[in-house]
Amino acid sequence: MTDARPAPRPDALEAEYWRHVAQGRLCLQACDPCGSLRYPPAPVCAACGSAAARWQPLSGTGRIVAWTVFHRSYFPALPAPYTVVSVATEEGPLLVGNLVDHAGPPAIGACVTARIDPATFDTGATGGICQWRLADPTP
Amino acid sequence: MRDPARLSALSDIAAVAGIGETDYAADAQASRKGQRFDAYGLAATAFRRALADAGLAPGDIDGLIVGPPLALERAGEVLGLDVGFAVQADAVGAVMQAVTAIHAGLAQCIALVYGNSQRSVATAYGGPQAMGGDRFLAYVQYAPWGLTSQGALYAMMASRYMAETGFTADDLGRVVTGIRGFAALNPNAVRRRGLSLEDYRASPFVCEPLRRDDYCLVNDGGVALIVTTADRARHLAGPLVTVAGFGRHDLNRDATSLRPRLIDRYHSAHRQAAQALHEMAGAGPRDVDAVQIYDSFSVHVPVALEGFGFCPPGEAAGLVRDGALGPGGRLPVNSGGGMLGESYMQGWNHQAEAVRQLRGAAGARQIGGLRHVQYLSDVAGKAATLLYRRQR
Numbered sequence: 001m002t003d004a005r006p007a008p009r010p011d012a013l014e015a016e017y018w019r020h021v022a023q024g025r026l027c028l029q030a031c032d033p034c035g036s037l038r039y040p041p042a043p044v045c046a047a048c049g050s051a052a053a054r055w056q057p058l059s060g061t062g063r064i065v066a067w068t069v070f071h072r073s074y075f076p077a078l079p080a081p082y083t084v085v086s087v088a089t090e091e092g093p094l095l096v097g098n099l100v101d102h103a104g105p106p107a108i109g110a111c112v113t114a115r116i117d118p119a120t121f122d123t124g125a126t127g128g129i130c131q132w133r134l135a136d137p138t139p
Numbered sequence: 140m141r142d143p144a145r146l147s148a149l150s151d152i153a154a155v156a157g158i159g160e161t162d163y164a165a166d167a168q169a170s171r172k173g174q175r176f177d178a179y180g181l182a183a184t185a186f187r188r189a190l191a192d193a194g195l196a197p198g199d200i201d202g203l204i205v206g207p208p209l210a211l212e213r214a215g216e217v218l219g220l221d222v223g224f225a226v227q228a229d230a231v232g233a234v235m236q237a238v239t240a241i242h243a244g245l246a247q248c249i250a251l252v253y254g255n256s257q258r259s260v261a262t263a264y265g266g267p268q269a270m271g272g273d274r275f276l277a278y279v280q281y282a283p284w285g286l287t288s289q290g291a292l293y294a295m296m297a298s299r300y301m302a303e304t305g306f307t308a309d310d311l312g313r314v315v316t317g318i319r320g321f322a323a324l325n326p327n328a329v330r331r332r333g334l335s336l337e338d339y340r341a342s343p344f345v346c347e348p349l350r351r352d353d354y355c356l357v358n359d360g361g362v363a364l365i366v367t368t369a370d371r372a373r374h375l376a377g378p379l380v381t382v383a384g385f386g387r388h389d390l391n392r393d394a395t396s397l398r399p400r401l402i403d404r405y406h407s408a409h410r411q412a413a414q415a416l417h418e419m420a421g422a423g424p425r426d427v428d429a430v431q432i433y434d435s436f437s438v439h440v441p442v443a444l445e446g447f448g449f450c451p452p453g454e455a456a457g458l459v460r461d462g463a464l465g466p467g468g469r470l471p472v473n474s475g476g477g478m479l480g481e482s483y484m485q486g487w488n489h490q491a492e493a494v495r496q497l498r499g500a501a502g503a504r505q506i507g508g509l510r511h512v513q514y515l516s517d518v519a520g521k522a523a524t525l526l527y528r529r530q531r
Binding site: 005006007008009039040046065066067068069070071072074075077078081082084086093094095096097098105107108119121129 | 265266267276279280281282283284285286287291294295296298299302303343344345346347348349392393395396397398401402
């Protein structure tokens, strides 16, 4: 398992998020009564308290809010240097992912698009992982 | 909502009568030669020293506050204390709770103790089982993407902070060299070799833009404070240093998504905590002579200074470039060397240093003319602050 990533947190709601991703869909919970989107997955809506929600697909577009470049490798699937970004999705919630196909720090505010890449986890499970790429990769 | 009128009745009623710390520098040297330390043993050493400093005996203690990672009962067992008031709290929470317990009449002479053998036991601050992950989900939520350390979270805060404000890598370097300059004046600091800006620039990136020198120490140590009524402390030896005020405000909404950390830089919490302290103590940033800032990572320093009102938001670079923050500056930060240079006691060593400075007992690193030292922290978006006051 030379390319195994740390597995997601073992939690039933978290696993639903990853089940959608494994099927090629980036989805977040949308609260039924008030429409608020939430991440990470949670049992109730922090805005209105309702437990009723459905999984809503996102557009997959967003802007980089912050970044860090890891200069040491801690996991087989992530050789250094690798970049982690926080992305403000078009719909509002902030998501974290790797910025792929780009070396070095990106610009804050750069437009990115999501793509679900195949992933192997250190539990032996396989599935997908939502990653981000610059919408305009020209330097 | 807090009640400022009631809170102001707590101002200056309690004093720090005793401080005790372990030998960070000597123990770090012993660690390098293979010696292992016990966290409760370190706390016990600090407790004994704090009692001696206060001129008190274990029998005088009627309250116990224990800082994680120590367990409350085990600390009480090792120290031999059966008490009527006992809680667990972090450094600033411990002082706040001591003051409120004294005010409420729950106890009169409280031991606040902390010990950490993180170097001896090789505590993991990164990785999927990172320390703190049971309390702060962001520390472990993003493991599939290789983001599992607090350093990485602060690095992300730093990348955005620097882009938004024009705070440069050299500005961050000067924050570090200033604090390390104070450590060089402290015989008990682990890192006593000074650090130049050239050294800082050569320090390798860990989570860019943070470099190894932007990260605090990992070392073994213990700290203890004895907090009692101001009336009682007045009759003990040494200058009277009271707790003039405190404030706390927590940001929990959207915490795991990192929104408060990255977008707000915790400023809405800083402002609330600062205002609470100001109301309680009747003093604000203009009255503060020196600050102690929770510096697990260097970027805490400019962000806290802005949030707590020591300069306008986005303008900490001005303080750095004026030389205000380092030795000889008008707003010294972490006069003992903080956690970047003295010891990583999770805010506890900052309390001891604040009191020591206000007593005039800080030796080569003594700052002159002190009346107020304020402690600032904002770990994981829970902003907390204390004001210590020297009574004439």
